[in-house]
Amino acid sequence: MAPGLLQGSDAVARxxxxxxxxxxxxxxxxxxTDLLEAMARRMPSAGGVCMNAESxxxxxxxxxxxxxxxxxxxxxxxxxxxxxxxxxxxxxALNEVPFVVFNMARGQQDYFQATRxxxxxxxxxxxxxxxxxxxxxxxxxxxxxLADQYRAPVTMYGDYLISHTYMSVSVEPIDFGPLPPKDWxxxxxxxGTGKSRQIWxxxxxxADAPGPGPxxxxxxxxxxxxxxxxxxxxxxxxxxxxxxxxIVSFGTAAPFIEQVVSELRDEGVRAGCFRPITLxxxxxSALADAARHxxxxxxxxxxxxxxxxxxRLSIGGRIPVVPVGRVSIDFSGMRQGEILTxxxxxxxxxxxxxxGAIA
Amino acid sequence: xxxxxxxxxxxxxxxLAPLQISGEHHLCPGCGHPVAWRLMLEAISELGLERRAIxxxxxxxxxxxxxxxxxxxxxxxxxxxxxxxxxxxxxxxxTAVFTIQGDGDVASEGLAEVLHAAARGERITTIMLNNxxxxxxxxxxxxxxxVGQRTKTSLxxxxxxxxxxxxxxxxxxxxxxxxxxxxRGAVNNAGSIAKTxxxxxxxxxxxxxxxxxxxxxxxxxxxxxxxxPTADGPDYIAETFEKTFPIGALKGS
Amino acid sequence: MSETVVSRGTVTIDTERCKGCxxxxxxxxxxxxxMSEAVNATGYRFPLLSPGCTxxxxxxxxxxxxxxxxxxxxxxxxxxx
Numbered sequence: 001m002a003p004g005l006l007q008g009s010d011a012v013a014r015x016x017x018x019x020x021x022x023x024x025x026x027x028x029x030x031x032x033t034d035l036l037e038a039m040a041r042r043m044p045s046a047g048g049v050c051m052n053a054e055s056x057x058x059x060x061x062x063x064x065x066x067x068x069x070x071x072x073x074x075x076x077x078x079x080x081x082x083x084x085x086x087x088x089x090x091x092x093a094l095n096e097v098p099f100v101v102f103n104m105a106r107g108q109q110d111y112f113q114a115t116r117x118x119x120x121x122x123x124x125x126x127x128x129x130x131x132x133x134x135x136x137x138x139x140x141x142x143x144x145x146l147a148d149q150y151r152a153p154v155t156m157y158g159d160y161l162i163s164h165t166y167m168s169v170s171v172e173p174i175d176f177g178p179l180p181p182k183d184w185x186x187x188x189x190x191x192g193t194g195k196s197r198q199i200w201x202x203x204x205x206x207a208d209a210p211g212p213g214p215x216x217x218x219x220x221x222x223x224x225x226x227x228x229x230x231x232x233x234x235x236x237x238x239x240x241x242x243x244x245x246x247i248v249s250f251g252t253a254a255p256f257i258e259q260v261v262s263e264l265r266d267e268g269v270r271a272g273c274f275r276p277i278t279l280x281x282x283x284x285s286a287l288a289d290a291a292r293h294x295x296x297x298x299x300x301x302x303x304x305x306x307x308x309x310x311x312r313l314s315i316g317g318r319i320p321v322v323p324v325g326r327v328s329i330d331f332s333g334m335r336q337g338e339i340l341t342x343x344x345x346x347x348x349x350x351x352x353x354x355x356g357a358i359a
Numbered sequence: 360x361x362x363x364x365x366x367x368x369x370x371x372x373x374x375l376a377p378l379q380i381s382g383e384h385h386l387c388p389g390c391g392h393p394v395a396w397r398l399m400l401e402a403i404s405e406l407g408l409e410r411r412a413i414x415x416x417x418x419x420x421x422x423x424x425x426x427x428x429x430x431x432x433x434x435x436x437x438x439x440x441x442x443x444x445x446x447x448x449x450x451x452x453x454t455a456v457f458t459i460q461g462d463g464d465v466a467s468e469g470l471a472e473v474l475h476a477a478a479r480g481e482r483i484t485t486i487m488l489n490n491x492x493x494x495x496x497x498x499x500x501x502x503x504x505x506v507g508q509r510t511k512t513s514l515x516x517x518x519x520x521x522x523x524x525x526x527x528x529x530x531x532x533x534x535x536x537x538x539x540x541x542x543r544g545a546v547n548n549a550g551s552i553a554k555t556x557x558x559x560x561x562x563x564x565x566x567x568x569x570x571x572x573x574x575x576x577x578x579x580x581x582x583x584x585x586x587x588p589t590a591d592g593p594d595y596i597a598e599t600f601e602k603t604f605p606i607g608a609l610k611g612s
Numbered sequence: 613m614s615e616t617v618v619s620r621g622t623v624t625i626d627t628e629r630c631k632g633c634x635x636x637x638x639x640x641x642x643x644x645x646x647m648s649e650a651v652n653a654t655g656y657r658f659p660l661l662s663p664g665c666t667x668x669x670x671x672x673x674x675x676x677x678x679x680x681x682x683x684x685x686x687x688x689x690x691x692x693x
Contacts, residue, residue: 023450049449053442054475061439061472065415065446068433069454073446091436186447188454191430192378192409200425200434207381207426361625361661368683372669374626375678382678388631388656393676549639549670589633 003170013038015140022048023066023073025059031160032104060085067099070185076102079110090119098147106332111306129157129251133167145176160333161252234277240290243272284314377404389589391579394546402560417464438469441476455567457484462503463493480537492584533610539571540611545578547593615693621667632656636671663691
């Protein structure tokens with residue numbers, strides 16, 4: 001398609017369909033609702049199914065079933081609804097069912113949920129945090145690819161600004177390379193042949209072909225997530241090579257920080273900005289490298305301080321790591337809370353630089 | 360093992376059900392679940408659904424069927440099987456999708472899921488094995504335990520003042536237009552077993568044929584959970600359980 | 613004094629898999645199953661068949677451990693009780 005002015009939700013929906021998503025289920029909650037509605041509009045003519053599920057728990061479990069049957073499937077919500085989905089996300093991580101979860105979050109307060117997970121067991125959830133609609137379009141398709149590549153549920157950290165902002169984008173199918181066939185997917189066809197399939201977190205197998213059992217199965221999966229951690233880190237940084245101050249931010253907050261850093265540079269301040277694109281796996285060594293000449297790291301996030309934990313782990317205590325943001329529901333679209341403007345952020349950063357930004 | 364007959368004779372019944380890999384399991388002496396397993400597998404085989412069947416199984420002693428039967432299975436979260444089965448069926452409408460769950464799985468944890476799947480008329484069958492306890496976790500009360508029933512969490516017997524009344528899931532499902540066939544059977548004697556097999560077979564036939572949501576509740580014995588000698592399990596169903604949960608076809612034919 | 617009983621069928625019983633639940637004893641319509649004195653390797657008593665089986669399959673239908681195969685004779689057999 002030629003580039004067009006698309007609302008973020010609609011662009012993500014189109015991108016999911018371009019990636020071959022054929023099953024979507026969700027429950028309305030702002031700012032995810034527009035994505036559900038976009039899928040409801042587009043899926044039928046694309047030959048897929050969009051279900052308005054009766055709860056977030058049902059939505060994610062429907063998606064788990066669809067993924068287990070081999071379809072590219074997705075759901076989403078905002079943080080509260082994603083909270084209800086945790087058991088099923090963990091379940092899918094541990095029985096290796098791929099699907100995509102779009103957290104159109106109410107701001108940046110779900111970072112812990114996105115990266116630490118609230119499910120059960122030893123698992124990790126790969127999370128991409130796009131900074132704008134164009135990146136969200138690419139990430140949508142990348143997420144379906146990575147879900148299938150690793151046979152695991154994966155998430156997008158979106159928000160109101162992604163969901164509602166209009167941007168001129170072109171949505172085309174992106175080829176990320178070949179994937180193995182889904183011969184593990186359930187389709188009933190091997191019933192009675194002695195080779196019927198099984199998807200079970202406990203991996204017990206069949207009486208005549210015992211499986212590895214939970215210990216060995218989960219050890220192997222832990223190894224898979226280690227491999228993912230090594231291979232899938234993504235980040236972006238600007239003007240960090242000689243930066244004395246590096247400001248870290250994620251998602252839609254990042255363009256604000258890029259603007260502030262650009263203005264500081266114009267004034268001769270040696271500032272740089274670093275953005276993790278994967279919230280998990282967090283690009284620890286890349287951040288440590290970006291801050292190697294810095295004497296301080298500032299962390300701007302629209303919450304009480306969540307990503308800052310990962311920043312501190314990356315910096316390892318070498319230099320102060322100082323929070324710059326605060327809780328605000330402004331990014332949620334709920335029309336509550338004080339709006340965080342570039343001006344507010346710039347003043348806050350300047351104040352900290354003036355103080356010497358001692359933690 | 361006793362030996363085969365010396366006189367000329369035809370085998371009229373196999374020990375194992377069709378599609379059954381093994382008869383070895385760890386369920387208690389006198390448990391009703393393995394009888395219900397056999398009825399489901401016979402129904403699938405007799406309807407010719409082996410190459411279409413996908414079972415979505417909840418959490419309970421009955422989960423062991425996943426290891427014992429040669430069909431595709433997805434073992435899922437407690438209570439969620441009807442939602443999971445919905446996802447499977449919607450992306451593979453040609454398959455014969457069914458759930459196997461206990462009363463704890465359906466009546467307690469998963470009441471919303473089964474009612475919504477029925478309301479939507481999903482072309483799946485839910486089999487609810489009702490023994491009035493959470494057997495796998497040691498015999499606690501479920502939403503289907505009957506008044507007066509002693510369990511680990513109602514040691515003096517279920518008391519309506521404290522614990523309320525049992526939930527009749529089959530009746531609730533039957534009230535929904537999307538459910539086209541609803542029945543309740545039992546496996547405590549040969550007569551009920553034969554009737555229950557007909558219910559299960561009809562339920563599979565209708566959902567696999569695309570008619571709508573079908574539901575069969577099967578009263579099964581759990582002498583362990585009921586604090587009874589194994590031989591008394593069948594009578595408990597006939598004399599107590601069936602008074603709260605009458606058997607028969609509730610809806611459709 | 614010995615009686616003869618007509619058997620229309622017979623069963624094989626997996627006595628080692630049996631868990632001694634005794635549901636078959638009650639289910640048997642002609643009443644030709646009774647529990648052994650001996651126990652199997654797991655420690656359970658198991659059913660023994662006497663003459664008079666009618667191949668009704670009730671034992672096999674109620675058994676939770678899949679212990680019974682059922683056979684019907686082409687010609688009923690008279691057996692010593």
